Amino acid sequence: MPGAYSEDLRSRVIEAATNGGSIRSAARRFKVSASSAIKWMQQFRETGSAVAKPTGGDRRSQRIGEHAEWLLALAAAEPDLTLTEVKRRLLAEKQFAAGLGTVWRFFQRHGISFKKNALRL
Numbered sequence: 799m800p801g802a803y804s805e806d807l808r809s810r811v812i813e814a815a816t817n818g819g820s821i822r823s824a825a826r827r828f829k830v831s832a833s834s835a836i837k838w839m840q841q842f843r844e845t846g847s848a849v850a851k852p853t854g855g856d857r858r859s860q861r862i863g864e865h866a867e868w869l870l871a872l873a874a875a876e877p878d879l880t881l882t883e884v885k886r887r888l889l890a891e892k893q894f895a896a897g898l899g900t901v902w903r904f905f906q907r908h909g910i911s912f913k914k915n916a917l918r919l
Contacts, residue, residue: 803830807830808850811830812848822835859904865894868891868892881902
């Protein structure tokens, strides 16, 4: 996947569009899509900057952090639970719907593993 356009290019497109030209003509001049130039201009008008937003990473599973104490206590009290069981309990007791991957990433961040071994069977 290609990276974001440079901040220099973004600022040149915005400068060309604000100095009497249209956004679409500035996009053609710098060989970028009109859609990109329009989005950059909207961001510039709203925030005063057209810096690229961060890409990649997991931004959604942080919401489960609101229930961190409860989840960690649950894992300590009942270490033989599966991730699916934790997910079901989270929905039933905290009314928080989370995907299996979200639950797994939460416990991975906290160094907790749910691997089964002979002692837990």
